[in-house]
Amino acid sequence: MKQKFIVSGMHCAACAARVERTVHAVPGVMRAEVNLLQQSMQVEYEEGQTAAKAVIAAVQQAGFDAQLPPKEPVQDPSVQEERYLRRRFWSSLGFLLPLLYVSMGAMAGWVPAGLAQHLGWLAAVQFILTLPVLYINREVFANGFLLLLRAAPNMNSLIALGSGAAVLSGGWTLVQAWGGMPVPEHALYFESAAMILTLVTLGKWLEARAKRKTSGAVGQLLQLAPQRALRIENGAQKEIPAAEIAVGDVLAVKAGMSVPADGTLLRGHGTLEEAALTGESLPVEKSAGQTVHAGTLNQAGYFEMQVVRCGEQTLLGQMIALVEQAAASKAPIGRLADKVSGVFVPVVLGLAALAALGWALCGGSAEQALRAAVAVLVISCPCALGLATPTAIMVGMGVGAKRGILFKSAAALERAQAVDCVVLDKTGTVTRGRPEVTQQWLADEKNEYEFWSLLASAESLSEHPLSRAVLRAPLAQGRPLFTAEEFAAFPGAGISARVQGRRVAAGNLNFMRQEQVPVPLSEETRAQQWAAQGQTVLYVALDGKLAGMLGLADPLRPQAEAAVKALQQLGMEVILLTGDQERTAQAVARQLRIDDVIAGVLPQDKAAAVKRLQSRGLKVAMVGDGVNDAPALACAEVGVAVGGGTDAALETADIVLVKNDLTGVVTAWRLSRAVLRNIKENLFWAFFYNVCGIPLAAGVFYPWLGWQLNPMWAAAAMSLSSVCVVGNALRLRKFKG
Numbered sequence: 001m002k003q004k005f006i007v008s009g010m011h012c013a014a015c016a017a018r019v020e021r022t023v024h025a026v027p028g029v030m031r032a033e034v035n036l037l038q039q040s041m042q043v044e045y046e047e048g049q050t051a052a053k054a055v056i057a058a059v060q061q062a063g064f065d066a067q068l069p070p071k072e073p074v075q076d077p078s079v080q081e082e083r084y085l086r087r088r089f090w091s092s093l094g095f096l097l098p099l100l101y102v103s104m105g106a107m108a109g110w111v112p113a114g115l116a117q118h119l120g121w122l123a124a125v126q127f128i129l130t131l132p133v134l135y136i137n138r139e140v141f142a143n144g145f146l147l148l149l150r151a152a153p154n155m156n157s158l159i160a161l162g163s164g165a166a167v168l169s170g171g172w173t174l175v176q177a178w179g180g181m182p183v184p185e186h187a188l189y190f191e192s193a194a195m196i197l198t199l200v201t202l203g204k205w206l207e208a209r210a211k212r213k214t215s216g217a218v219g220q221l222l223q224l225a226p227q228r229a230l231r232i233e234n235g236a237q238k239e240i241p242a243a244e245i246a247v248g249d250v251l252a253v254k255a256g257m258s259v260p261a262d263g264t265l266l267r268g269h270g271t272l273e274e275a276a277l278t279g280e281s282l283p284v285e286k287s288a289g290q291t292v293h294a295g296t297l298n299q300a301g302y303f304e305m306q307v308v309r310c311g312e313q314t315l316l317g318q319m320i321a322l323v324e325q326a327a328a329s330k331a332p333i334g335r336l337a338d339k340v341s342g343v344f345v346p347v348v349l350g351l352a353a354l355a356a357l358g359w360a361l362c363g364g365s366a367e368q369a370l371r372a373a374v375a376v377l378v379i380s381c382p383c384a385l386g387l388a389t390p391t392a393i394m395v396g397m398g399v400g401a402k403r404g405i406l407f408k409s410a411a412a413l414e415r416a417q418a419v420d421c422v423v424l425d426k427t428g429t430v431t432r433g434r435p436e437v438t439q440q441w442l443a444d445e446k447n448e449y450e451f452w453s454l455l456a457s458a459e460s461l462s463e464h465p466l467s468r469a470v471l472r473a474p475l476a477q478g479r480p481l482f483t484a485e486e487f488a489a490f491p492g493a494g495i496s497a498r499v500q501g502r503r504v505a506a507g508n509l510n511f512m513r514q515e516q517v518p519v520p521l522s523e524e525t526r527a528q529q530w531a532a533q534g535q536t537v538l539y540v541a542l543d544g545k546l547a548g549m550l551g552l553a554d555p556l557r558p559q560a561e562a563a564v565k566a567l568q569q570l571g572m573e574v575i576l577l578t579g580d581q582e583r584t585a586q587a588v589a590r591q592l593r594i595d596d597v598i599a600g601v602l603p604q605d606k607a608a609a610v611k612r613l614q615s616r617g618l619k620v621a622m623v624g625d626g627v628n629d630a631p632a633l634a635c636a637e638v639g640v641a642v643g644g645g646t647d648a649a650l651e652t653a654d655i656v657l658v659k660n661d662l663t664g665v666v667t668a669w670r671l672s673r674a675v676l677r678n679i680k681e682n683l684f685w686a687f688f689y690n691v692c693g694i695p696l697a698a699g700v701f702y703p704w705l706g707w708q709l710n711p712m713w714a715a716a717a718m719s720l721s722s723v724c725v726v727g728n729a730l731r732l733r734k735f736k737g
Contacts, residue, residue: 001047005055007039009064009143012155013341013386018147021342022062026054033330037211037390041066042329063147082212085205091136092198096191099129103191123174126190130167133194137201153345155382159200161349162377162711166193169370189370196378196715203719207383210726211391213733224277224295224316229260232304245310252304259296261310265289268303272296277316277404277658319658322406323397331410333679334389337686344382348694352376355698368699371708375697379714380690383722388682391729396675399735404643404658405668412654416638416672418619422567422665423610423632425624426578426588429642430564430662431554433625435469439530439551441523448475451548455540457482458497458504462489466538469552470506494539505541517541523549534587556591563662564592570669573618577601577609577632607631623665640665674735682725689721 010016016034019041023032028049034041043055052068059066102125134141144160147153166189173189229245230237230252237252242260245251253259253270269287274296283299286292292305295316311317330338352373359369393410400407407413424430442448456476459467461484470476484497484504493514494507505515509527512519519539527537527549535551567574575596578585585599598609606624610632613620622629622636630652633639641653642660657664695701697709 002042002044003052003055004069005041005043005052005059005066006069007034007041007059007064007066010034010036010039011143012036012345012382013337014152014154014345014382015064015147016386017338017342018062018152018154019059019064020338022058023055026050026058029055035330035390036386037394042325063143063150063152079212082205082208085201085208088136089198089201089205092133092194092201095129095132095136096194096198099126099133099191099194102126102129120174120178123170123190124178127170127174130170130190130194133197134167137197140197140200153349155345157345158348158377158380159196159715161352162374162715163193163196165370165374165377166190166196166711189374192374192711195712196374199712199715199719200378203716203723206719206723207387207726210723210730211387213730224258226258226260226295230254230257243311245307247307247310249307249310250304251307252302253292253298254302255298255300257298259292259294259298259305261294261305261307262314263292263305263307263309265292266304266306268301270298270301270303273299277319315658319401319406322408322656323401326393326397326407326409326413329393329410331389331393331414331679333414333676333683334410337385337388337683340687341382341385344380344385348376348380351380351694351698359699364699368708371711372697372699374711375709375714376694378711379693379697379709379718381686381693381718381721384686384689384725385683387722387725387729388686389679391726392675392678392682392732395729395732396671396678396735399732400668400671403664403667403671404661405664405671406656406658407668407672408654408656412638413672413675415619416621416655416669417676419572419621419638419669421573421575421613421618421620423575423577423613423620423622423636424564424594424662425606425622425629425632426576426580426585427554428625429557429623429629430560430576430588430592431556433554434472435465435536435552435554437469437473437475437550438535438553438555440475440548441526441550442548443546447547449479451540451542452476453479453482454499454502454504454542455506457499458484458487458495458506460484461487461497462495464489464495466536466552467495470538470550503541503543506538508537509539512539512541512546515541515544517544517546519546531583532587534584534591536584556588557660557662559661559663561592563666564594566663566666567669568593570666575613577606579603604631607635610635621665621669623662640668671735674732678729678732682728685728686721686725689717693717693721 007019010019013036016036020032020034023029023041023043026045028046029043030046031044032041045055056066102122140156141160141164144154144156144158148157170190170193225242227242228239229242231240231245232250232252245261250266251260251263259272265286265288267288269285271283272286272292273283274293277293277295286303293316294314312321355376356369356373359372393413396413397407427433442451452475456471456479459470460481482499484499487495487497489495490507490511494505494511496503496505496515498504505511505517509519509524517539523546530537530551535553538550538552539546540548540550564574573596574594575598576585576589576592576594577598579601580599582599585597589597601609606629610620610622620636621638621640622632623640623642624633625642633641633652638655639653640655640657643656643658655668697714699708702708
């Protein structure tokens with residue numbers, strides 16, 4: 001059983017690590033992955049050994065809360081979080097400013113002399129102004145101390161200890177001052193505590209704003225689905241909620257409306273904008289018999305459609321599910337940060353104690369020791385470590401989705417950048433998968449009309465792809481079809497039938513010989529020339545005489561040549577893999593300028609071909625579309641399925657190209673590299689910040705710098721570190737591909 005949970009109360013990577021460890025300990029749980037950015041958790045467990053209730057109970061015992069996702073869509077939690085933090089910041093700032101005026105004004109002469117000279121009253125006023133800030137940010141203390149008592153401290157624990165120590169120090173000074181004991185004026189730390197809490201809240205607010213932008217692509221996909229639809233009932237149009245649409249319904253779509261479900265266009269026509277789904281910028285004309293997808297916009301025209309898929313089963317619904325699932329998964333590169341996060345806070349607590357002890361042993365004052373301990377507590381930031389990977393993954397997934405490229409997991413996104421060999425299936429991948437008539441030779445040009453009428457009538461009873469291609473040929477369309485009698489199909493050879501009293505035979509050269517149809521040497525030579533170009537030759541005989549020949553070929557996809565060239569320029573080895581005969585495969589390879597061809601491969605042997613390439617040390621990406629490609633897709637480091645492929649290929653693949661455009665392979669590889677580069681930058685700065693910031697706060701550089709870091713500046717630095725990591729991830733939104 002795979003289940004998603006919404007987890008609340010997590011504030012940093014230490015929280016996420018705590019939740020993961022707790023859930024992993026539940027009997028029957030095989031995998032648990034927490035996404036700090038989305039405040040969610042993916043759990044895989046044995047349904048007979050545990051249940052969702054047990055997982056929720058474990059999370060609650062760890063000091064957090066969990067629940068199953070609501071069935072109905074709700075407001076984005078990041079929006080609610082942003083509003084809450086914004087109110088908290090401005091409220092805190094409203095009391096911090098007068099507090100700073102009083103604390104600093106006493107030294108600058110801005111406050112009345114009587115107040116400035118009486119330390120007891122000065123301390124009391126500052127304490128009174130600090131209390132509202134403490135109350136407004138009470139969540140920090142409640143959460144921080146609760147988890148500290150449960151031996152699972154988090155970022156809030158560090159902030160609560162740091163600011164709490166400053167408040168207690170100021171409180172002790174207040175007691176001393178009113179008790180008549182001599183105390184130095186600068187021993188008050190109320191403004192430091194309030195400043196720490198206000199700056200931390202500001203940083204969390206900015207972080208929440210940035211995080212909301214990282215999930216913008218998923219939000220845009222969700223907004224594509226219309227909430228209402230026009231269902232045709234008894235010849236009349238009735239507006240209904242989109243949730244009531246059922247398979248088989250006939251819907252009306254007017255100009256300016258979004259298509260509410262996947263289906264087939266029955267009547268009318270429309271000009272559909274599909275950019276949000278496929279990345280295709282140009283509108284697409286749709287007419288009767290063609291497929292339309294939910295979420296596409298009908299710019300012009302009116303049509304009626306029959307629903308084939310609705311709700312979560314639509315292409316749009318599957319895209320949303322894939323993006324959300326992939327964004328919630330973890331990339332292997334983030335494991336180091338996860339391990340560090342699990343022990344980060346306890347280590348920081350120890351370092352803060354060591355910093356205070358070090359100052360005391362070196363002859364420092366109690367004030368210096370306290371300042372060092374508080375600075376170490378508030379400058380340490382496990383959030384940056386926890387956000388380094390998921391923010392970049394989330395933005396990268398969204399960028400890919402906008403371009404019609406769906407990564408099914410974060411691991412696939414990471415593996416893609418390491419690929420150095422791309423194996424392309426031929427039929428349906430680099431070619432359209434639909435043979436077309438490309439050449440024609442007739443023994444008697446004057447009888448062209450009769451030739452196509454008789455041939456089309458005979459081929460109409462066959463389901464062979466070449467027969468379908470003949471019937472789709474422009475010269476065959478519009479011809480009157482006569483009743484074919486004595487029809488016979490000979491697998492691998494051809495067909496024969498009697499039409500209008502004349503015997504029609506169509507097939508390969510061996511079939512002509514079986515039918516005792518003489519083929520002149522000149523026409524055999526012509527056929528060989530066509531075959532050398534990758535075409536399949538169809539001989540047609542009427543009443544035992546050769547009446548003509550057709551050359552049929554599966555045309556290349558428009559972007560296939562450009563995609564192959566781009567992959568080769570990136571230094572990748574490109575290989576064409578097909579079950580076709582060597583001559584046909586080589587002809588296609590020449591068109592694409594591919595040197596390596598593996599031809600004549602049976603469907604069950606495609607995976608073995610991929611393994612042979614892997615045995616040479618190559619990191620292989622397999623690109624295919626059919627059922628027979630699924631084993632090879634699963635075997636490769638990265639399996640890529642083109643959008644028009646079968647369900648089996650789409651299920652097995654790691655990357656799905658919604659649009660049948662092979663340049664998506666190139667874009668996916670470049671995007672993977674960009675995301676991995678961004679993750680490494682984030683992890684570097686997160687580690688670098690803590691490695692440099694903690695010693696600076698502890699006072700390690702005091703002998704050279706001659707000054708000690710103020711806890712307020714430490715809080716500001718901590719707040720900005722997470723914002724910088726998320727901001728760096730947002731740069732991926734400018735990816736051009």
